[in-house]
Amino acid sequence: MVCKILLVGTGLTSAVTGSLLRKMCQKHVNLVFWDKAKEVGGRMRTSMSPSNSNSIADLGAQYITSTQENFTNHSDLYESLILGKLLEPLCSKIEGMKDLPVGTKQFVAPHGMNSLVKHFLYNAADEIHFGYYVVSISKQGKRWLVETECGVNDMFDVVILTLPVPQLLDIGGFIQEIIHKNSEMKHSLKSVTFSSRYALCLFFDSNFKFNPGWDSKYICDNEIFRFVSFDNKKRNRPDLPSAVVFHTSIQYGAINSDRELNDVKNELVCHVKEMFPDWPEPEHIECQRWQYSQVMTPYLGQPGCLTIEQHPLLVAGGDSFMSSHIDGCISSAFILADTVGLAIKKSEQN
Numbered sequence: 001m002v003c004k005i006l007l008v009g010t011g012l013t014s015a016v017t018g019s020l021l022r023k024m025c026q027k028h029v030n031l032v033f034w035d036k037a038k039e040v041g042g043r044m045r046t047s048m049s050p051s052n053s054n055s056i057a058d059l060g061a062q063y064i065t066s067t068q069e070n071f072t073n074h075s076d077l078y079e080s081l082i083l084g085k086l087l088e089p090l091c092s093k094i095e096g097m098k099d100l101p102v103g104t105k106q107f108v109a110p111h112g113m114n115s116l117v118k119h120f121l122y123n124a125a126d127e128i129h130f131g132y133y134v135v136s137i138s139k140q141g142k143r144w145l146v147e148t149e150c151g152v153n154d155m156f157d158v159v160i161l162t163l164p165v166p167q168l169l170d171i172g173g174f175i176q177e178i179i180h181k182n183s184e185m186k187h188s189l190k191s192v193t194f195s196s197r198y199a200l201c202l203f204f205d206s207n208f209k210f211n212p213g214w215d216s217k218y219i220c221d222n223e224i225f226r227f228v229s230f231d232n233k234k235r236n237r238p239d240l241p242s243a244v245v246f247h248t249s250i251q252y253g254a255i256n257s258d259r260e261l262n263d264v265k266n267e268l269v270c271h272v273k274e275m276f277p278d279w280p281e282p283e284h285i286e287c288q289r290w291q292y293s294q295v296m297t298p299y300l301g302q303p304g305c306l307t308i309e310q311h312p313l314l315v316a317g318g319d320s321f322m323s324s325h326i327d328g329c330i331s332s333a334f335i336l337a338d339t340v341g342l343a344i345k346k347s348e349q350n
């Protein structure tokens with residue numbers, strides 16, 4: 001029998017989980033991915049200038065930092081990304097970066113961070129649907145009935161949720177009853193907290209020689225911005241059109257998280273002009289709100305995966321249950337895939 005599995009989210013955790021399940025279960029699983037977003041990547045989003053397809057920029061995750069231990073534990077996945085030329089060593093200097101333990105490796109994604117997600121997702125998925133905002137998960141017999149805001153619904157044997165926990169808590173239906181009945185789980189879920197940030201990207205059609213003396217840097221003395229990067233230089237592509245990405249500080253994100261996106265965008269653009277009055281006008285500007293940016297308080301014990309219901313199986317994972325970086329997502333994906341794979345084996349034996 002083929003087990004029909006819904007993976008909610010097309011971020012890194014979901015993509016790696018799908019890829020591991022595909023390897024483990026081959027044709028015994030039907031892997032369906034739904035995401036509320038319009039494109040793949042989640043918080044590893046890569047944006048492209050509408051006027052120049054050579055001009056791309058990472059709006060979320062910027063680069064990869066992997067400790068010796070994590071790199072060894074996840075060596076198969078890293079090898080496949082390096083062999084596929086999707087990861088290269090980080091060569092440009094990032095000013096203000098804290099000292100790293102000996103043996104730590106750092107990488108950039110030359111084609112954008114979302115290329116890492118695509119690598120795993122496209123090899124795993126039977127179906128991918130964007131614009132599917134999951135609003136309700138309920139039991140129907142021995143399966144889950146999952147409904148979206150746009151009126152689509154379907155039945156699944158297993159559901160895997162990889163969204164930030166605050167977004168998981170917004171999903172209605174029977175899932176709410178399960179969580180409310182289990183006070184320990186409810187408390188632990190409600191204790192998960194995230195930072196909020198905005199990303200601003202200025203796309204330039206040509207490669208201006210701005211030469212500010214750095215390629216990327218962490219900013220300590222600015223009331224709005226925390227990080228700035230010439231994205232093309234960061235990705236070891238200095239000759240491509242310049243795209244400059246700014247990330248706001250946690251404090252700015254916290255105070256301004258509910259404002260109109262356009263107001264914030266205008267404020268951020270004005271601030272860049274004050275900081276760099278000599279820069280030319282960009283061809284295109286994009287502003288992204290990351291309401292749930294990086295985990296500040298992860299789920300108690302950082303288990304990697306939470307089984308919300310055993311029969312039928314409903315599990316949650318992602319950086320909320322580990323930590324906000326690539327290895328946190330990969331570790332969670334391994335535990336999610338093992339949990340689901342084991343349940344499928346057991347049900348086949350019965």
Ligand SMILES: Cc1cc2nc3c(=O)[nH]c(=O)nc-3n(C[C@H](O)[C@H](O)[C@H](O)COP(=O)(O)OP(=O)(O)OC[C@H]3O[C@@H](n4cnc5c(N)ncnc54)[C@H](O)[C@@H]3O)c2cc1C
Nearest residue numbers: 009011012013036042043060061062063134318319325326
């Ligand atoms: C600004 C910023 C900078 C970062 N910098 C780094 C960095 O330099 N290095 C690093 O390693 N990590 C970094 N991170 C963290 C990293 O991006 C995340 O840890 C990782 O991408 C999380 O992946 P995920 O798959 O667990 O979750 P996500 O990528 O958030 O995927 C969850 C998906 O679920 C979808 N979704 C949510 N709710 C619903 C719903 N109800 N129905 C359907 N779909 C839904 C979302 O649209 C999303 O696509 C950064 C993150 C941000 C935001």
